[in-house]
Amino acid sequence: MKLLWTALYVRDLEESITFYANLAGLTVLKRFLARPGMEIALLGNGTTGETLVELLEDKSTKTVTIGDSISIGFAVESLDAQLETVKNRGIPVHSGPLDTPGSRFFCIKDPNGLNVQFFQMKQ
Numbered sequence: 566m567k568l569l570w571t572a573l574y575v576r577d578l579e580e581s582i583t584f585y586a587n588l589a590g591l592t593v594l595k596r597f598l599a600r601p602g603m604e605i606a607l608l609g610n611g612t613t614g615e616t617l618v619e620l621l622e623d624k625s626t627k628t629v630t631i632g633d634s635i636s637i638g639f640a641v642e643s644l645d646a647q648l649e650t651v652k653n654r655g656i657p658v659h660s661g662p663l664d665t666p667g668s669r670f671f672c673i674k675d676p677n678g679l680n681v682q683f684f685q686m687k688q
Contacts, residue, residue, distance in 0.1 A: 569617065573619065573679060575620050576629050576676070581677065585608055585620075588673075589618075591608040591609060591610060592608065593607070599621075606620045637681055639681070639683055641684065644685035651671075656673050657673065659674050667686060670685070
């Protein structure tokens with residue numbers, strides 16, 4: 566069994582696509598109208614077999630609820646470079662950077678309040 570995607574309901578599809586493109590390097594691989602008022606975008610980096618991020622904007626839903634205990638994580642080559650990118654874009658760091666045995670990470674919030682973690686393995 567393989568995890569195919571993580572689905573995230575968002576308030577503004579364009580804003581969320583821009584966020585994940587600028588900070589995680591994801592591109593829109595597929596975008597379509599699922600039904601009137603609901604648009605879906607599948608994002609990834611184009612790697613065969615990767616797990617995708619699915620963004621769903623439903624105009625009939627006014628509220629997007631995300632629990633604080635849920636996060637989405639991205640591996641980065643340089644945590645310091647990613648931290649600089651985040652700061653240059655004026656996005657506040659929610660927690661970290663934190664060191665664990667073998668790794669470093671920090672978290673920010675996406676435009677919908679979802680915890681987004683950037684993670685680097687230590688050499």
